[in-house]
Amino acid sequence: MFFKLAIGSLAAAVAFLQVNAESHTDTFNNKCGRGTPYLYSQTGQLLSTGEAWTSDGEALGLIATHLLGGCGTNGEECTLVEATLKNGASSADISLIPPHVFSVxxxxxxxxxxxxxxxxxxxxxxxxAYRKPGDNFAIVGCSADNVNLAFTFCD
Structure with missing residues (x-):
């Protein structure tokens, strides 16, 4: 009897976790005709070069940019798009805080x-756009769970 109860409890816990699993997908719409969109993690890890990327859990501190000839390796001298995707508390913005400038x-x-x-x-x-720290009007929030985000360049 105990064994059946343990198996039932384990199955219910797994089902609960699967239903409540957090996931977010970032996609790109690159209409520039040249250059490459890049998506980085908050630690600087390259996550995507234009293909869809899906997180298995929260996606904190994402940075997207479209690298053309004049951009630095961290998006300097280009437009920067920042995002955090987290169930109930996602946010995203466009940043032109120096050394980032409008590029596309x-x-x-x-x-x-x-x-x-x-x-x-x-x-x-x-x-x-953010032009200086504290320009919080630039934040676009979302309280939905498992929300996804599309980045568009040169539209």
Whole structure:
């Protein structure tokens, strides 16, 4: 009897974990015709060079940029898109804090939750971008679980 109870409890725990597993996918829409979009982790690990990337859990401190000829290896001299994807507390923004500058039209948009929430930066004047620390109006938040994010360049 104890064995059947233990197996039943284990099966219920596994089912609970599978239902509550956190996952997020980042996709790219590269319309530039040249250059490559890059996605890095907060530790500097290269996660993607334009192909979809899926996290198995929280995706904290993501950095996306579209590297053209004038960009540095960390996206210096280019537009930077930052994101954290976490169930109930995702956020993303476009940063033009030096040494980052406007390089290509860049945008971000959530999907599979918070659809239609996002932002675009279409010129160097980009009024919805971070230009200095504390420009928190630039953050686009999402409280949905397992939300995904699309990065668009040169649209």
């Amino acid at each position: 039209t860049s945008g971000l948009g959530y999907y599979d939750g918070c659809d239609d929430d996002g932002t675009d930066c279409t010129s160097a004047s980009c009024p919805k």
